Amino acid sequence: MQHLAHNNTIDQTKEKAGYFIQINNQNCHYEVKVNDFLAHKYIDPYPAYSVRPMLNGRILKSGKQTLSIRITPLQGEVLSKNADLAIRLLRYPNMLDKENEFGGSTIIMEWEMPQVKEELPYVQFDTIFNAEVPYVINDIDYAIDLSKMDEDKLLKEVTHKFKEMHRMMSEDYDSFNRIHKSLFERSVLSRYYSSEFVEECLLDNKESFQAERENIQPIENYVLKLYGNGKIATLERIKDGGYIIWAKDPETCTESLSLPLYIYKDKRDNQWHIW
Known part of the structure; x- marks a missing residue:
């Protein structure tokens, strides 16, 4: 694996925004993809968990971004009636401003999976959100x-x-x-x-x-x-x-x-x- 020249760029005059997804889940596994890149996957045996991963590594440039969440059973072949997952998509305007909580968060969107009332092998949620970032990653x-x-x-x-x-x-x-x-x-x-x-x-x-x-x-x-x-x-x-x-x-x-x-x-x- 040799080192190739990259044409990735960043405009240092623009806001160094950070995008995060807050995920709270109970009695289920899941995977989150942004622009079809795996952003987070939960496969642990524990029934409840909360996490807030950063999405910038999956956002390659400003504009429309795809978000896909697939919720699967914690155990067995079908989702538990007690399965639940809620997300909150957040934007922080300045990731360099650590002293002031990165400029404070703005909620871009929220979603909670509907209650499971029938036997389902999975629940899928797909949406689009807009992101403004100061860089362009074009290796892909x-x-x-x-x-x-x-x-x-x-x-x-x-x-x-x-x-x-x-x-x-x-x-x-x-x-x-x-x-x-x-x-x-x-x-x-x-x-x-x-x-x-x-x-x-x-x-x-x-x-x-x-x-x-x-x-x-x-x-x-x-x-x-x-x-x-x-x-x-x-x-x-x-x-x-x-x-x-x-x-x-x-x-x-x-x-x-x-x-x-x-x-x-x-x-x-x-x-x-x-x-």
């Missing part, structure tokens, strides 16, 4: 449409790349961080990270994985998933849809650490790169 413009590739060839290539990165993490994490840094370079624009914070994140990842080295699981029992309208690939665990790069707690057998990894194939060099 160079991505090959993977949905048009031969499925067997695609699976073989993606698996090879994931196993290569998996090996790098265990043998030489610094070499993995060198290619992983491209993701954080985009975050400098979309999440307004400082270069110092990026270096801290890369170091934290290295230390976390080295501490869990003995518990990192092999790449097996996975399924290929495409996001970003067919341009981004990843491998997910068949069992629960979790990330394929993960560590298992030897006592509880639950996930103690995981790393979301996505790759795309750039038409300029026909090579795989981290998204």
Whole structure:
């Protein structure tokens, strides 16, 4: 994976707005996609949870953004009558103004799933919202449409790349961080990270994985998933849809650490790169 030149840009004179989604769920699992990129997934066994992930990494430029939420059973094949999920989409005008709560939030929209009154395998909610951001991320413009590739060839290539990165993490994490840094370079624009914070994140990842080295699981029992309208690939665990790069707690057998990894194939060099 070599380093390609990027044409991503940011207008430093514009508001460094941040978009977040507050999610409160009970007795269900769910996944949230923004512009067909996975923004958040809840697959834990616990019946209730609240989270507020940032969406900027899935917003590539100003304008209309798609939001899709798929709610699935916590257990079994159909949703519990007690399943519930509510969201609140929030905008903060200035993510650099930490002392004043980033300028205060504005509610863009709210939604709560209807009460489950019949046997349903899932509930799907799709909508569109408008976002104004100061940056343009155009790496995806160079991505090959993977949905048009031969499925067997695609699976073989993606698996090879994931196993290569998996090996790098265990043998030489610094070499993995060198290619992983491209993701954080985009975050400098979309999440307004400082270069110092990026270096801290890369170091934290290295230390976390080295501490869990003995518990990192092999790449097996996975399924290929495409996001970003067919341009981004990843491998997910068949069992629960979790990330394929993960560590298992030897006592509880639950996930103690995981790393979301996505790759795309750039038409300029026909090579795989981290998204």
